[in-house]
Amino acid sequence: MGPLFCPRSITVRPKKIYIKTFGCQMNEHDSSKVLEILHHYPCEETADLHEADLVFINTCTVREKAEQKAYSTLGRLKRLKREKKVIIGVGGCLAQQKGADLLDRFSCLDFVLGTHNLHRLPDVIEGCQNTGNRWCETCFHDRAPSMEVTPLGQLRARAYVTIMQGCDNFCSYCIVPMVRGPERSRPAPQILEEVRRLAEKGVKEITLLGQNVNSYGKGLDGEMTFPALLGAVSRIEGIRRVRFTTSHPKDLSLDLIACFRDLPGLCEHLHLPFQSGSNRVLKAMNRGYTREAYMEKVDRLREVRPDMAITADVLVGFPGEGEKDFEATMDLIERVRFDGLFSFRYSARGGTAAADFPGQIPEAVKRGRLKVLQERQRCITREKNEEMVGNIERVLVEGRSQRNPNDMMGRARTNRIVNFPGEGRLVGEEVWVRIVKGFANSLRGEITPSRPMVRAVGRL
Numbered sequence: 001m002g003p004l005f006c007p008r009s010i011t012v013r014p015k016k017i018y019i020k021t022f023g024c025q026m027n028e029h030d031s032s033k034v035l036e037i038l039h040h041y042p043c044e045e046t047a048d049l050h051e052a053d054l055v056f057i058n059t060c061t062v063r064e065k066a067e068q069k070a071y072s073t074l075g076r077l078k079r080l081k082r083e084k085k086v087i088i089g090v091g092g093c094l095a096q097q098k099g100a101d102l103l104d105r106f107s108c109l110d111f112v113l114g115t116h117n118l119h120r121l122p123d124v125i126e127g128c129q130n131t132g133n134r135w136c137e138t139c140f141h142d143r144a145p146s147m148e149v150t151p152l153g154q155l156r157a158r159a160y161v162t163i164m165q166g167c168d169n170f171c172s173y174c175i176v177p178m179v180r181g182p183e184r185s186r187p188a189p190q191i192l193e194e195v196r197r198l199a200e201k202g203v204k205e206i207t208l209l210g211q212n213v214n215s216y217g218k219g220l221d222g223e224m225t226f227p228a229l230l231g232a233v234s235r236i237e238g239i240r241r242v243r244f245t246t247s248h249p250k251d252l253s254l255d256l257i258a259c260f261r262d263l264p265g266l267c268e269h270l271h272l273p274f275q276s277g278s279n280r281v282l283k284a285m286n287r288g289y290t291r292e293a294y295m296e297k298v299d300r301l302r303e304v305r306p307d308m309a310i311t312a313d314v315l316v317g318f319p320g321e322g323e324k325d326f327e328a329t330m331d332l333i334e335r336v337r338f339d340g341l342f343s344f345r346y347s348a349r350g351g352t353a354a355a356d357f358p359g360q361i362p363e364a365v366k367r368g369r370l371k372v373l374q375e376r377q378r379c380i381t382r383e384k385n386e387e388m389v390g391n392i393e394r395v396l397v398e399g400r401s402q403r404n405p406n407d408m409m410g411r412a413r414t415n416r417i418v419n420f421p422g423e424g425r426l427v428g429e430e431v432w433v434r435i436v437k438g439f440a441n442s443l444r445g446e447i448t449p450s451r452p453m454v455r456a457v458g459r460l
Helices: 025-037 064-083 093-098 100-105 118-131 176-180 188-200 226-234 254-262 279-285 291-304 323-336 363-386
Strands: 002-004 016-021 054-059 087-092 111-113 134-137 158-162 205-209 241-245 269-271 309-316 340-345 392-400 407-412 417-421 430-438 443-447
Touching: 016 025, 025 054, 025 087, 025 118, 025 158, 025 205, 054 064, 054 093, 064 087, 087 093, 087 118, 093 100, 093 111, 093 176, 100 111, 100 134, 111 118, 118 134, 158 188, 188 205, 188 226, 205 226, 226 241, 226 254, 254 291, 279 291, 279 323, 291 323, 309 323, 309 363, 323 363, 340 363, 363 430, 392 417, 392 443, 407 430, 417 430
Parallel strands: 016 054, 054 087, 087 111, 111 134, 158 205, 205 241, 269 309, 309 340, 417 443
Antiparallel strands: 002 134, 392 407, 392 430, 407 417, 430 443
């Protein structure tokens, strides 16, 4: 869309940026890309909102709660705008969906950048400064240029790499295809070169990101399949661990499952959203699989890696969901015994098919079902964590524990958080930790010099 005229003058050149991020790992990664894009501006990040002369709100609209939080934040920024000269912008999925309507609703906003336009940030800031115009950029590109931005400014032991963007699945409840566009994969040589650069900087764990990484390579003639890409990434010198998210069950192939057996660097953890345990609801959601097919793939994963940790997303209160449908979801949870769940109440998203479905569920019913589900899953997660006591786990140390500055925090290969006494020099290293206690959301351990016996892997 470009500039929208507004008689205002911004003369300050941004030197410090405050970023507020809503949503998932992809949004967090996009915020890191914003810092990289502005690194040569130069513009540094600040945690003090009142110190900033550039504020960027990176939004999510997949769920109503995240959208409302973004609106609340923008409302509070009106006062900041009155108090000082500051440039305020919005990016992410909400920016893509609402576009110029956000400029109409929030007078404090200077620009709106859609999901394919982060690379335009320096130009838009200059436009705001030099012309006094307000800007809105929400067009889709054949391949979002920001996919190729590598955040190098704040590297730690772990890093994310975008391998694709967009989604072609059109689940009836999901707005992602409308705000992220159609599936587009990055060429494998670009991805591998980015991973090499990160490895040279000391990164040891790579998480490959995409709305549906399992379908990587579609539309790229002669490109690698996703299993082949995983193998190539895991062979790069310096990379000890590889993860990926998000994975769609219908595209989880036998070749991909075999990677958990054949690639030592591929961590034994998979996030595999199931959304509902009811076949009737899954069909209405347009998910493309049945509960039986889902559980069969879980069984195959555990045959290949008996120690596989599986986490998932689940929705309750989808239109038309009856008590028997909810019971089917609870039954699936009992059968699979997930290591963790991200559980949500269904919220209607404008532009999705399900928003107009009959049988919308009352909020009180949704809240009740979610409470039952979450309480049961908390028990399962705690039980599984308690079962880890006595195990010796390989932990990649990320930094100081948030709860106790005398402890270090890292992740086991199953993605469980482990806290243990240790020194700051361990950051970025892998250490062997004996688990001594399991909690609802984490493990406690002690460093041990001994290593466990090599675990046997299954067969496909």
